[in-house]
Amino acid sequence: MSSEFFIEQFEKIQGAKAKRMDWLELASCVEKMLQSPELLSVYPNREAFWNDVEQATGYSRNALQRQSTTKRLLENHEKAEKDFLQEMLGLKEWKPGIVAEIIGQFPKMELYFRIYKYDPMEAIKLLKRMQEEPVSVAKIRDILSRLLDKNPTFEPYTPTHTFQSRHNKSRANEERERTAALEQQQAIIYESENVSIYFDHFQFRYVSIDAVALQHGEEGQISNLDGFLILKGLTPKRDSTFQRLLATIDYRSSFFRHLWLYSMNTSPWPLDQINSAIDELGIQQIGIIEYNPKSGLEIMRKPESSEKPMRYNIVMNEIMRQGIKDYGLA
Helix, strand or coil, X not given: CCHHHHHHHHHHHCCCCCCCCCHHHHHHHHHHHHHCCCHHHHCCCHHHHXXXXXXXXXXXXXXXXXXXXXXXXXXXXXXXXXXXXXXXXXXXXXXXXXXXXXXXXXXXXXXXXXXXXXXXXXXXXXXXXXXXXXXXXXXXXXXXXHHHHHCCCCCCCCCCCCCCCCCCHHHHHHHHHHHHHHHHCHHHCCCCCCEEEEECCCCCCCCCCCEEEEEECCCCCEEEEEEEEEECCCCCCCHHHHHHHHHHHHHHHCCCXXXXXXXXCCCCCCHHHHHHHHHHHCCCXXXXXXXXXXXXXXXXXXXXXXXXXXXXXXXXXXXXXXXXXXXXXX
């Protein structure tokens, strides 16, 4: 491969969003360039490459990598479930690409695989229905919402920390839905599209955290790294427990630009008391989010400082070492 290969691929993806280029074809072009051994001969670094791809396609990096992730899910799905899909769809012989042909649009495909994670048979029922008639994105979202409401045993994320009750199964479904809300409504916290939230994805030597958010700057580099501490389960009843919570918050805030405390509100947490203590202790990187059953996420406190603390580079270096597969940095 050479620079001519990259020129050819960029000609294909130029104006992809405006001309509504097929998302699978677009993801394939981007993957080919990312996997090329010549990439770092043509570009000084991957960030420069992603900057050019964003400008050429009109899509954000986050959107492009979601497409690539979904494309891989689709390929693995057809490979692993070929015989089952052939039988369920009533095909006399297997037709490669049939799932993409039936579902079509990327938003529908992404939702299909979210449903498949919760309930494979429900997803196959949806696929058979789409084989016979058009199904809107809104209707597919309704199916996902119903699954979230009725499935108390599925664990899409596994955030854990000291203050989380692991034995209270009666609230599992509520907690799972509200954890998902953090990802789905992240625009309330971040105006930029170039943000991805990772739950229980990275392991750090000196700090544990439920989720991290990576925000990319205009030139493609990771511009900000934030942490999320989920407050759920039993609230601290004793002074000593509350003090340990404050110590946890103070320590974790020394590793992230912002540390967001997310109260799921499945049992009342003393947010006013926490807020007051944060003010008195002068921990300026802290934000507080609460889940409102009617309106979703609400910001109760915004961080007062965006200065990166002394231990910020420790976790940033560990993230770069572990790799960010969806961002082409693995």
